[in-house]
Amino acid sequence: MVHVIIYILIIFMLLAALVALEAKNLLSSVVSIGAVGFMLSVVFLLLRAPDIAIIQVIIEILTLVILIRATIAVDVHLVKNIRQFFPFAICMVLLLLLFMFASKAMDLLPEFGNYLSEVAPHYLANGLKETGSANIVTSVILDYRAYDTLGEATVLFTAILGAVVLLRRKAKND
Amino acid sequence: MIYILCLILFFIGLYGIFCKKNLIKIVLGFIIMENAVNLFLILLGYKNNGIAPIMTKSMRLDEFLARSVDPLPQALVLTSIVIGLAVTALMVAVAIRIYERFGTFDITEIKRLKG
Numbered sequence: 001m002v003h004v005i006i007y008i009l010i011i012f013m014l015l016a017a018l019v020a021l022e023a024k025n026l027l028s029s030v031v032s033i034g035a036v037g038f039m040l041s042v043v044f045l046l047l048r049a050p051d052i053a054i055i056q057v058i059i060e061i062l063t064l065v066i067l068i069r070a071t072i073a074v075d076v077h078l079v080k081n082i083r084q085f086f087p088f089a090i091c092m093v094l095l096l097l098l099f100m101f102a103s104k105a106m107d108l109l110p111e112f113g114n115y116l117s118e119v120a121p122h123y124l125a126n127g128l129k130e131t132g133s134a135n136i137v138t139s140v141i142l143d144y145r146a147y148d149t150l151g152e153a154t155v156l157f158t159a160i161l162g163a164v165v166l167l168r169r170k171a172k173n174d
Numbered sequence: 175m176i177y178i179l180c181l182i183l184f185f186i187g188l189y190g191i192f193c194k195k196n197l198i199k200i201v202l203g204f205i206i207m208e209n210a211v212n213l214f215l216i217l218l219g220y221k222n223n224g225i226a227p228i229m230t231k232s233m234r235l236d237e238f239l240a241r242s243v244d245p246l247p248q249a250l251v252l253t254s255i256v257i258g259l260a261v262t263a264l265m266v267a268v269a270i271r272i273y274e275r276f277g278t279f280d281i282t283e284i285k286r287l288k289g
């Protein structure tokens with residue numbers, strides 16, 4: 001039952017992604033991206049990942065705010081979508097080839113629903129005892145792999161710094 | 175089968191990056207690809223009839239070990255989602271600056287106005 005719901009949600013995500021890329025109006029494509037993100041958060045919840053579902057909702061709202069800021073201030077200037085045939089055809093052939101190879105690789109994966117990770121049982125068995133956190137995801141983020149989180153904070157700081165510098169109102173020598 | 179659906183989502187994002195001329199559409203393609211990769215990692219860590227990796231008082235340890243889903247992909251995807259937001263903000267900032275400079279989101283127009 002859960003599997004069927006996950007399949008249906010992923011198929012709807014595919015449709016919403018296609019609409020987002022093909023819609024004429026930029027605002028409607030941004031709204032479709034929001035649909036993709038929120039359905040993704042429901043899928044995370046069904047896959048028993050509640051922390052990620054919460055984070056995904058928050059991040060999706062912030063992404064929508066940022067994207068709407070980018071698209072609503074500008075007058076809707078439609079980009080002419082006249083495709084030249086040859087570049088488009090070559091692009092599609094390359095994508096198709098890549099897709100075939102990648103779907104071959106998908107056969108090597110374990111069947112859905114049986115994971116092969118060997119460190120997971122260690123974290124699950126000793127997480128509560130060693131870190132004192134009942135939520136094992138938290139204990140991995142903030143204890144076992146705290147340096148990863150530090151690196152994440154660094155990347156986050158750098159990227160936001162870049163965005164702020166780019167969007168400053170007055171540069172010194174404009 | 176479910177991995178193939180995830181792969182199709184990834185390729186829709188790749189198609190957006192390759193074939194679209196609008197800068198905002200390219201950013202949207204990036205976001206779709208990001209979502210597909212995160213979904214794939216979480217799918218890999220799923221276990222049939224699993225429970226969330228959160229310990230409760232009434233639960234015995236061996237039962238928890240047998241049924242819980244993999245916590246490691248969840249922790250790392252949490253990191254990657256947050257980084258994705260920052261990267262999106264940076265890309266949108268660049269796109270807004272380009273619009274203010276050239277007055278268009280069309281990448282072919284921008285190439286023509288160079289120099």
